[in-house]
Amino acid sequence: MDFKIQGKNAIVTGSGQGIGRATAIALAQEGVNVAVCDLDLTHAGEVAKEIEALGVRAIAVQADVSQEADVKRLFAVTREQLGPVDILVNNAGISPKVPFDEIPCEQFKKVMEVNLLGTFLCCQQAYADMKEKNWGRIINLSSMAGLFGANKAGAHYSATKAGIIGLTKTLAKKMGPYQITVNCVAPGRINTALTQVLAPEVVEQIRQQIPMKRIGEPEEVAWVIAFLASQQAGYVTGACVDILGGFIA
Numbered sequence: 210m211d212f213k214i215q216g217k218n219a220i221v222t223g224s225g226q227g228i229g230r231a232t233a234i235a236l237a238q239e240g241v242n243v244a245v246c247d248l249d250l251t252h253a254g255e256v257a258k259e260i261e262a263l264g265v266r267a268i269a270v271q272a273d274v275s276q277e278a279d280v281k282r283l284f285a286v287t288r289e290q291l292g293p294v295d296i297l298v299n300n301a302g303i304s305p306k307v308p309f310d311e312i313p314c315e316q317f318k319k320v321m322e323v324n325l326l327g328t329f330l331c332c333q334q335a336y337a338d339m340k341e342k343n344w345g346r347i348i349n350l351s352s353m354a355g356l357f358g359a360n361k362a363g364a365h366y367s368a369t370k371a372g373i374i375g376l377t378k379t380l381a382k383k384m385g386p387y388q389i390t391v392n393c394v395a396p397g398r399i400n401t402a403l404t405q406v407l408a409p410e411v412v413e414q415i416r417q418q419i420p421m422k423r424i425g426e427p428e429e430v431a432w433v434i435a436f437l438a439s440q441q442a443g444y445v446t447g448a449c450v451d452i453l454g455g456f457i458a
């Protein structure tokens with residue numbers, strides 16, 4: 210299927226590895242130019258090289274999405290080197306696995322700032338470009354922890370991922386008149402660095418609860434995101450798409 214987004218420009222945050230990397234590559238395979246944003250410039254540079262090999266343009270940008278100045282610089286550099294942004298994937302996220310009664314106040318704030326404030330700041334920047342073009346796609350990363358509450362992840366993580374669903378639905382209403390769609394995806398357990406910290410017996414326990422009896426792969430999230438970025442998904446907005454291998458709380 211041709212998603213009809215060749216030549217569009219995307220920013221994918223946190224795309225130096227994991228789901229972000231897989232998403233950046235999936236979009237590039239659809240002919241999209243990609244700004245690979247990450248805290249780690251080496252990782253971002255490696256992904257940008259992989260993307261260029263697919264025949265589209267790519268840039269690597271070091272930025273912390275929780276810092277307004279970094280987000281403004283990320284969009285400024287992208288506009289300068291690729292052009293205005295058509296597709297934004299708010300993927301950067303952190304998930305400290307700390308029991309509720311042990312979460313320090315500073316850590317709670319940090320998780321809010323990276324996962325929720327970072328998403329908000331990037332949406333604000335993207336809105337200006339997309340409004341001008343009367344076309345845009347924003348896809349935010351929520352989680353099963355945002356839908357059902359967390360089991361292994363922290364309460365702060367769960368709160369941010371639920372917040373992302375509310376933000377997504379509100380922005381879908383706000384941006385709809387400009388033909389900008391805003392959706393989120395809610396993955397279950399996916400095989401990335403974020404989950405590789407769990408003990409093998411815990412992963413096995415989780416696997417048994419999933420009807421498909423396996424952990425998901427980053428590409429299985431990436432291609433749902435790529436579809437939501439497609440021309441064909443133009444009337445899907447304000448949605449939260451579950452990617453849970455059949456898991457129901």
Ligand code: NAP
Binds near residue numbers: 228247301395
């Ligand atoms: P990951 O492998 O840990 O990758 C996250 C990436 O985000 C890393 O490259 C990290 O950079 C980057 N990052 C972290 N903080 C950042 C910041 N402040 N600014 C810019 N980049 C930052 O995680 P993942 O599993 O692919 O998860 C991606 C997204 O999917 C997250 O939002 C996560 O909550 C969501 N999700 C994941 C799962 C899962 O099971 N994996 C399930 C549901 C939802 P460094 O490595 O340099 O720190």
